[in-house]
Amino acid sequence: MKYIVVLGDGMADEPLEELGGKTPLEYAETPQMDALAKAGEIGMVKTVPEGMSPGSDTANLSVLGYDPKIYYSGRSPLEALNIGVDMEDGDVAVRVNLVTLSEEEGEYEEKRILDHSSDEISTEEAAQLLEAVREVLENEVFQFYVGTSYRHCLIWKKGMVMPLTPPHDIRGKKIREYLPQDPLFLKMQKKSYEILQNHPVNVKRREQGLNPANSLWFWGAGTKPSLSPFEKKFGKKGAMISAVDLLKGIAVGTNMKNISVEGANGGLHTNYEGKAKAALQVLLKDGYDFAYIHVEAPDEMGHQGSTEKKIQAIEYLDQRVIRMVKEGMDDSGEDYRMLILPDHPTPICVKTHTADPVPYLLYDSRKNEKHGWKYNEAEAEKSGNRVTEGHELMKYLFCEG
Ligand SMILES: [Zn+2]
Structure with a gap:
């Protein structure tokens, strides 16, 4: 069994008038994510604990299964590790x-x-x-x-x-x-x-x-943070694929393998295919159980306040990362569970992060449940599935259930 997180930084948003009341995630053409949602599960997860500020640091620690209330000691120290x-x-x-x-x-x-x-x-x-x-x-x-x-x-x-x-x-x-x-x-x-x-x-x-x-x-x-090793905590060998010091620093602190992808730069024109390939390599060839693919672009476009570019970033994530990962995993014949989500919203209307819950999508290659869901904020909300402690989601990914 292999496990994958695809994290679209800041991907969640709020309904926009210019998109006819849709969010960028809802408006974007995302055939891959929608197909996975139909066969899998969607829901809402609170990645930023009450009273903490909605940084990528706290939110990514949560997603990775580390309760920020226990493990967070500031942003810069995590980057300093890298x-x-x-x-x-x-x-x-x-x-x-x-x-x-x-x-x-x-x-x-x-x-x-x-x-x-x-x-x-x-x-x-x-x-x-x-x-x-x-x-x-x-x-x-x-x-x-x-x-x-x-x-x-x-x-x-x-x-x-x-x-x-x-x-x-x-x-x-x-x-x-x-x-x-x-x-x-x-x-x-x-x-x-x-x-x-x-x-x-x-x-x-x-x-x-x-x-x-x-x-x-x-x-x-x-x-100085003290993070317990990922493998000790979850019993899985993990690899981090990210262009940003913060995520790489979290990987250093948790003893995960850091994989550098040429041309990965945290921007809109990053090496999407390279990240997908790196994940397939580390999971299928190098014997790792878990890959965390972090894509910064939707967050940066949110900070810039560009609706058009944010939609573009989400479509690239769908068609250039998720499609490749899915096809590669399907071809390999390995069973896998894949979790797709943002760390926090970066709504166009405020150009910065908010602490609201975000939509997640969990796909299990052994299941094919066929709902009518698409992957976006409104439908995830409607699904009624709710994870109130973000750090619990990682255990859920790893439970074979
Ligand atoms: Zn940001």
């Missing part, structure tokens, strides 16, 4: 975004945050900018680590976890009331603007019509 940072007890990891602030004259506090990702700056350019930051701001207490694209990490020796605002939640807003309360962190953010604004990398980016990465933005602070 960057290879060796955290000590007492250290605090803080996510460092390279962001674009508006560049008018005057006070730092009066600027607006234009882009939380600096046009998804390349890792090479980001490394040069962080080097410049490091020369001024790094010392025995604060150490910077280069991650991927606009996502980096700061380790604060014997630090303190404090509330900080995710920059993707405040796009377009004036930053004054969202800045770090801690004076040291505020000072570092302000200083970073001075260091980065006219850095050659940014001068060139402006010439190319790209957003300059002109400030650091701190958020996602947390302490």
Whole structure:
């Protein structure tokens, strides 16, 4: 028996007037998912526990079977695991975004945050900018680590976890009331603007019509996580197929195998087929029991507020990942159970995550139940199936029932 999760990050949404009252998932052409829903089971699952914020971190921990109320210790520490940072007890990891602030004259506090990702700056350019930051701001207490694209990490020796605002939640807003309360962190953010604004990398980016990465933005602070190994917890050998540091970090923390797919980049034009192939390889050739295929694109398109691109991302997921996985598994003759779901909604109307329950689809190759269901929010709701503790869903996937 093989087990597969296909996770469309942020795929769930709300009904949109421009789609005649349908959600992007409902509107998209998804023949694969609909066929699986007809033969399988659909329902709603609450992946974000009451009172926790709806990050991809908490939600993916839930989906993977780790109760975030027990295992979650902040976002940045999970990413730090993937960057290879060796955290000590007492250290605090803080996510460092390279962001674009508006560049008018005057006070730092009066600027607006234009882009939380600096046009998804390349890792090479980001490394040069962080080097410049490091020369001024790094010392025995604060150490910077280069991650991927606009996502980096700061380790604060014997630090303190404090509330900080995710920059993707405040796009377009004036930053004054969202800045770090801690004076040291505020000072570092302000200083970073001075260091980065006219850095050659940014001068060139402006010439190319790209957003300059002109400030650091701190958020996602947390302490060293202690996750139990996936194989010990569930008795299955698992592999993670994702382009993003967070998911790869969760895999490092849970001793799952991380599989890098060439051209997988977390964007709309990622290597969908490559991810499907990697899953088939690891399950059918390399002796793994479980593959987690994470696709970031629907979430990014939700943050961008693009209905059209979000629909496109969902259709790609259906036709370029799920179809290939299903055909490959069917051809192999292996029995399998496949769970398809988002981690959280990223509704177009708010351009950020919400904590609402999400629709899941569970397919078992040995069953062919023939309902009239399609896979979308409204029908999953109507099915009456409800999982209130998201982390229970993994046990359900593994129960042979
Ligand atoms: Zn997101």
